[in-house]
Amino acid sequence: MATTAILTKKALAKTFSLGAKAVSKEIVKSDSINYKLDPMHTNVRFSIDHFGTSTNHGGFYGLEGDMVFDPDNQTGQIDLDIPLEKLQTGHKKFDEDLKSKDFFNADKYPTAHFTSTKFIFKKGKLHQIKGNLTLLKKTRPITLTASKFNSYPSPLLMAYVYGGDFETTIDRTDWGIDGYVKMGVSKKVKLVIQIEAAQQ
Template identity: 35%
Template structure:
């Protein structure tokens, strides 16, 4: 009888209660954060950053996790080199003084075993503000080429340029900016 009780106790310990967090390293070749805004109401302009790094930690059983993303602001790509320089200037990203933008989570919110949003702090141009990233897709599976576990997601939020001291030309050039982060990460 003691042996059966011990085996039941051991089985209980080996289940979800002992699930460990798993760390994934962001794949910079497939994580290219984008931002879009209204340009005088004529059109929605879309640009991206070509360099991002960070880590995602997730424990799907415990429904916890963390996200840490660092974006190299000088990697901004508007599709036009002269405009890249303009966006990198003091009126906007001021990349000489602020070479990175960061997002650091405070909480990952789940629906079942999938994250649906991530609360955290976005720091742009030295100014930190709370934001919530809405996760529109999430998938973890073995990577078919790398043969390692990987996770991917799409997440977005809307911020105001004026909140980050980048309000030049507002409201003609839209103050609201949609930030979208398509992210892929490989298990450490």
């Protein structure tokens, strides 16, 4: 019985793999430079040192926006809205604390926004995105560095997709988020932004 189950799983996996490859062959990359962000694979995650003892994590998921990307001419542009109501830490009380006036002040400033100013390529691949992050109505420049970036034909979206993970570290007090700094919670926040965008 166990052997049969294993064989069945292997057969299903092989069938799925062959099906995905067949579908992928039908997806042809066009000349369009317009892309729509895929909310299933677009998010902003953060981590911050907690009194030198542990690291707190959270994120904003299911994000939407648009991207213009032209790898041939090594140019691009991206706009990303970050609704603060999407904040998730895994604990409701912690979510509420971070949305309070001590931190994101989400009732007064419900949306953060990132817009790029320059795409930087290195050896033909996207290396960095320079842009402006607006949070609590304060706009500051940041530079996102790609830890990985690639493209693939998506059998789910039936479109060609570009995407990757981008990282930066910011000083939250630059945006006026200074809650608990004097008590020992770090000013430095690591951001990891995952982006995948489907060709339109």
